[in-house]
Amino acid sequence: MCRQSVTVCLIKSPVLAGVAGLSLVERLRLLPDPRRRRGVRHPFVAVLLVAGSAVVTGARSYAAIGQWSANAPQHTLARLGARVVGALGVRVAPSAATIRRVIGLACPGGLADLTGADPAGSDAVAVDGKAARGSRHGTTGAAHLLAAMTGDGRTVTQLRVPDKTNEITCFTALPAPYDLTGITVTADALHTQRAHVRFLVEEQKAHYLLRVKSNQPELHHRLRALPWKTPAATTARPATAAERPA
Structure with a gap:
């Protein structure tokens, strides 16, 4: 069905249509x-x-x-x-x-998908990663989870980031099964990547709001050079009779 490895969770559920109308028990029965x-x-x-x-x-x-x-x-x-x-x-x-x-x-990915909230109708979806508290065991490091949440605090899904990589490699796999058309996706500066932007705009038809910090020196410098302190606000006026097209 979906991600079968606890440590490498990158393959998302291909179809989640109809899950929103099922009870929790019915959803869990879909998990192998x-x-x-x-x-x-x-x-x-x-x-x-x-x-x-x-x-x-x-x-x-x-x-x-x-x-x-x-x-x-x-x-x-x-x-x-x-x-x-x-x-x-x-x-x-x-x-x-x-x-x-x-x-x-x-399967942690399948469990998260089946019990998560459908982001359809939401204004925004936030993507962020955190180390799971208490998950460190012996010489094994703590599990690092990447999750997506709606603006009103509902968890959409999450996956575990493989130990030998980081959140960047998992970003596109996280929201891939969901319809994000018209939704604004927010994330921290780590995900200010061209590939992420192309994925959100071209494939998911979504908007994005990403932070820019010094990890992107050229882009950061160009943005700082803009006249942020002197913005010009204009109000559109109605067209006059002479300006209206015939």
């Missing part, structure tokens, strides 16, 4: 289960819903998510689609180890 069929006990979507519910209630670690899962009542597990065991229909919650393993295997 990365596990092998043999030995699977807990439904893939149920594990994701349990983890998401735990995070919404305040869980900030896999241990906390596992504790929430173990303490969840039967009616909650039933609504989340947890595994049924025995003739009495007892719901069994996934363990912390199972949740960690499933989330680690799930």
Whole structure:
């Protein structure tokens, strides 16, 4: 369907049409289960819903998510689609180890695409990257995520920047599946690149607002030379009868 690697997430979902009208459960069902069929006990979507519910209630670690899962009542597990065991229909919650393993295997790009907001109708979309807090593990560096958000704070999608590159190589892959016609895309000075501008204007039919700093010395110098402090504001007047075309 989409990006299958947790560390290299550059291939976006080819088709997202119709996703906006689906519920969260229906969206998650479109995400491929990365596990092998043999030995699977807990439904893939149920594990994701349990983890998401735990995070919404305040869980900030896999241990906390596992504790929430173990303490969840039967009616909650039933609504989340947890595994049924025995003739009495007892719901069994996934363990912390199972949740960690499933989330680690799930395609992060596909998950972000399917649960993100459609930018259609928005005035602006902001693109920015940040290192994920708490994602550093041993000698492995922190995960650097590049995300797109609408002007009213809704997350459109995100992807993980590969460790041996930077945000520039991921910029065009991030919004590629979405219709950005007429939307203003904003980003910091790192993305003030000719290729990015061409992609936004020629392919996405979008507008752009990019910062210019000293990393673009020639462009920065030319912009600073403009008379910013003495702009001339004019107001168009109606044409007179003599000026109107016959």
